[in-house]
Amino acid sequence: MKxxxxxxxxxxxxxxxxxxxxxxxxxxxxxxxICFLCIYPIWYVIVxxxxxxxxxxxxxxxxxxxxxxxxxxxxxxxxxxxxxxxxVTIMKTLIGTVLSVLFTALVGYALSKxxxxxxxxxxxxxxxxxxxxxxxxxxxxxxxxxxxxxxxxVFIIPAMFSFYNxxxxxxxxxxxxxxxxxSARIDGAGDFTVFFRIVLPLSKxxxxxxxxxxxxxxxxxxxxxxxxTQSKSLEPIQTYLYRIIATAQSSQMATTxxxxxxxxxxTSIKLATMVITTVPIMCVYPxxxxxxxxxxxxxxxxx
Amino acid sequence: MKKKSxxxxxxxxxxxxxxxxxxxxxxxxxxxxxxxxxxxAFKNYKITKGIWxxxxxxxxxxxxxxxxxxxxxxxxxxxxxxxxxxVIGFPLPIIFALLLNExxxxxxxxxxxTASYLPHFISxxxxxxxxxxxxxxxxxxxxxxxxxxxxxxxxxxxxxxxxGRYFWLIALISDSWKELGWNAIIYxxxxxxxxxxxxxxxxxxxxxxxxxxFYITLPSIKGTIAILFVLAVSGMMNxxxxxxxxxxxxxxxxxxxxxxxxxxxxxxxxxxxxxxxAVGLFKSIIALILLLGANTTSKKLTGSGLY
Numbered sequence: 001m002k003x004x005x006x007x008x009x010x011x012x013x014x015x016x017x018x019x020x021x022x023x024x025x026x027x028x029x030x031x032x033x034i035c036f037l038c039i040y041p042i043w044y045v046i047v048x049x050x051x052x053x054x055x056x057x058x059x060x061x062x063x064x065x066x067x068x069x070x071x072x073x074x075x076x077x078x079x080x081x082x083x084x085x086x087x088v089t090i091m092k093t094l095i096g097t098v099l100s101v102l103f104t105a106l107v108g109y110a111l112s113k114x115x116x117x118x119x120x121x122x123x124x125x126x127x128x129x130x131x132x133x134x135x136x137x138x139x140x141x142x143x144x145x146x147x148x149x150x151x152x153x154v155f156i157i158p159a160m161f162s163f164y165n166x167x168x169x170x171x172x173x174x175x176x177x178x179x180x181x182x183s184a185r186i187d188g189a190g191d192f193t194v195f196f197r198i199v200l201p202l203s204k205x206x207x208x209x210x211x212x213x214x215x216x217x218x219x220x221x222x223x224x225x226x227x228x229t230q231s232k233s234l235e236p237i238q239t240y241l242y243r244i245i246a247t248a249q250s251s252q253m254a255t256t257x258x259x260x261x262x263x264x265x266x267t268s269i270k271l272a273t274m275v276i277t278t279v280p281i282m283c284v285y286p287x288x289x290x291x292x293x294x295x296x297x298x299x300x301x302x303x
Numbered sequence: 304m305k306k307k308s309x310x311x312x313x314x315x316x317x318x319x320x321x322x323x324x325x326x327x328x329x330x331x332x333x334x335x336x337x338x339x340x341x342x343x344a345f346k347n348y349k350i351t352k353g354i355w356x357x358x359x360x361x362x363x364x365x366x367x368x369x370x371x372x373x374x375x376x377x378x379x380x381x382x383x384x385x386x387x388x389x390v391i392g393f394p395l396p397i398i399f400a401l402l403l404n405e406x407x408x409x410x411x412x413x414x415x416x417t418a419s420y421l422p423h424f425i426s427x428x429x430x431x432x433x434x435x436x437x438x439x440x441x442x443x444x445x446x447x448x449x450x451x452x453x454x455x456x457x458x459x460x461x462x463x464x465x466x467g468r469y470f471w472l473i474a475l476i477s478d479s480w481k482e483l484g485w486n487a488i489i490y491x492x493x494x495x496x497x498x499x500x501x502x503x504x505x506x507x508x509x510x511x512x513x514x515x516x517f518y519i520t521l522p523s524i525k526g527t528i529a530i531l532f533v534l535a536v537s538g539m540m541n542x543x544x545x546x547x548x549x550x551x552x553x554x555x556x557x558x559x560x561x562x563x564x565x566x567x568x569x570x571x572x573x574x575x576x577x578x579x580x581a582v583g584l585f586k587s588i589i590a591l592i593l594l595l596g597a598n599t600t601s602k603k604l605t606g607s608g609l610y
Contacts, residue, residue: 020512027402031411034399035418037480041433042425044443059441107326110319117313122323125330131537131594134337135583136563137570141354142337161329191318220426223545227571238428242549245432249552274429281424286417297492 042278049073049275053268057260072272075265082273084233085240089277092155092236093218100214101207103160108169109195126163136227143228154228155236159218165210168295172206173199209295212288219281237277244270344581350574357577364581373560380471381561384547385539387475393535395479397528400490401516416491419484431549434477438462463550467558473550474559478543489531493524526607533601533609537594540586562586 048056052067053075060066076082111122134142148154176199184198200207225239235243244266285292313320344364346357368374399419406412422430437443440459449456462469501519510518542561551559560568562582570579594609602608 017511023512024405024407027405028411030402031406031415034483035415038418038421038484041430041437042421045429045433059446062443103325103329106322107329110322111326113316113319116316116319116323117309118320118323122327125327129330129334132338132587132591133334134340135580135587136566137576137580137583138337138340138343140570141340141343141350141576142333144350146332158333161326161333163330166326191316191322195322216424220424220428222426222428223548238426241432242428245428245435245549249435270432274432278425278429282421285420285424289417289420293488293492296488 042282045271045274045278049268049271053264056271057264057267072268073276075269076272076276079269081232081235082237082240082269085235085237086276088152088155088234089219089237092152093215096156096159096218097211097214099156100160100162100165101211104162104166104210105169105200105203105207106195107161108166109173109199110191111166112170112173126166129163140227149228150230150234152234155218155224159214162214165213169203169206169210172203176202205291205294208288208291212285212292213295216281216285219277237273241270241273241277244273341580341584343577344584346577348577348580350576360577364578365585367578368582368585373565376557377560377562377565380558381540381542381563384471384474384542384561387471388478389535389539392475392479392482393532396483396486397490397524399483400487400494401520403487403491404494404520405512416484419487422481422483423485425481427545427549430477430481431546434473434550435463438473461554463552464554467555470550470555470558474543474546477550478546486531489527490524493527494520497523525605529601529605529607530609533594533597536597537590539593540590 044062047063047065048061049072050068050070051061051065052069053072055067110116111119113119116122133139143149143154143158148157180198180202181194184194189197220238222236222238222242225234225236226242229235229239248263248266248270307315340354343354343357345359345361346354347360348354348357371377403412403415406415438461439445440461444462445459448454449459462473497520501523502515505515505519540562542563544563544567547559547561547564548567551564563586566579566583566586569575569582598608598610
């Protein structure tokens with residue numbers, strides 16, 4: 001309703017002045033320019049990845065492939081290490097996201113109850129962690145002593161809970177109509193039943209938001225792989241990509257005579273992998289837009 | 304109703320308490336134990352021995368950091384990049400939100416919004432990979448500058464090299480580009496919550512677009528801006544690690560080594576765990592002071608703060 005009013009209002013009821021029309025024109029051109037800036041880098045990677053790798057090395061491909069070829073993608077799928085990395089990333093994204101959303105929601109549900117004894121204490125314990133932490137090295141030592149180093153679980157367990165995300169969930173849970181929960185309780189449902197059967201199904205928008213935040217983090221994170229894993233078989237795809245890029249850069253700087261064929265192969269694998277890792281997110285986020293916009297808003301209010 | 308004892312109430316809500324305690328246990332292990340691990344900043348910890356056996360050295364590691372000939376350089380890099388991001392990068396999403404709000408065509412507006420979120424979803428590895436290629440002597444940026452006639456083919460430079468002359472600028476631009484649309488979300492939401500009648504009244508009074516922006520829109524979202532500014536100031540010691548780790552190299556190290564990078568290199572590459580922890584602790588303490596200072600100032604000036 002509100003939006004409708006706004007549109008009616010901002011429509012040119014009064015004859016708009018020349019100055020205002022010039023402003024609108026410049027504004028539209030500016031916005032098109034912003035769109036171009038946001039989309040073009042990915043477009044550049046896509047067209048280069050679809051070009052023949054040897055030909056692409058000579059540069060100058062900006063808008064469209066010069067010599068079309070799917071060679072880079074074939075190369076990617078022939079590389080067994082790369083496929084393993086994709087598997088790691090998919091697994092950690094799926095398992096990590098589901099567990100984190102459920103676990104954070106479960107804790108959040110309990111802390112959303114005003115009558116929970118010790119609630120103020122629990123909130124204080126969590127709030128402190130938002131502003132102060134142990135830092136890189138103590139965390140590393142902890143993971144090592146817990147046996148999480150070079151273990152798949154290092155991607156899952158430390159990312160299982162987020163106090164900030166929990167705050168977003170709590171403010172959503174508070175908005176739920178209490179009558180549904182009450183009637184379930186009268187029917188004899190306990191806290192866990194209410195949580196799984198009533199609260200979770202009603203909270204899909206906030207769960208989707210948090211799932212998106214987590215999913216993007218899990219999918220895009222490369223540092224946990226650099227920091228906490230050693231085995232190639234545990235390397236997420238972003239870490240794999242990081243390694244190709246870092247190696248290529250240092251060998252270029254060392255100006256050692258690098259085999260041209262090797263460079264071509266690694267560049268082509270790099271480009272195709274960049275596209276393969278980015279496209280799934282590109283396809284998903286526009287449809288989840290209304291959810292994460294809402295999530296950001298709740299977060300902002302909560303802050 | 305009869306008053307129940309706390310113990311009885313606790314027993315009644317045991318399931319809820321269990322849920323809450325699962326979270327508390329996680330926090331204890333993954334947030335508070337590392338905080339306790341900070342003691343190694345005051346010890347000489349070796350990975351082969353335990354934390355308890357390590358001898359105390361007091362403030363030795365802090366002194367080493369301050370005496371390090373890299374200290375001022377590292378501080379300058381950390382604060383320099385953060386200040387650029389704060390002074391130039393922080394207002395950009397506000398300006399973008401204000402301008403986007405002036406777009407009347409709803410479909411176009413939606414399209415611009417969706418496109419502007421895209422960079423946020425691209426990982427720093429992919430973006431870093433693109434930047435490294437583009438900023439190369441034979442990359443797109445040099446191609447563009449040569450085509451525009453800024454300099455000839457002889458003037459081509461590797462922008463990520465050159466002793467890091469361009470590093471701060473690259474850090475600023477790439478970060479602003481990545482988060483422009485995403486950071487505008489909150490401002491757009493705040494703007495959409497403004498009472499439209501104020502604008503109508505202003506139109507009747509003959510106010511133009513700029514006047515409305517300065518006298519209605521900006522004052523209405525002042526609180527949101529203040530809160531985000533407090534957060535940005537308190538984050539000044541946290542350089543964007545993912546970004547800088549990706550873009551730094553040996554050729555730009557003098558301008559790209561920020562505190563976080565120094566911690567990583569000293570801790571993980573050199574193995575000076577205690578020293579790196581001390582540097583990290585120094586950073587956290589300054590960040591905490593910045594947060595408290597910014598929050599107090601903001602509360603005095605605008606009435607809004609984090610708490």
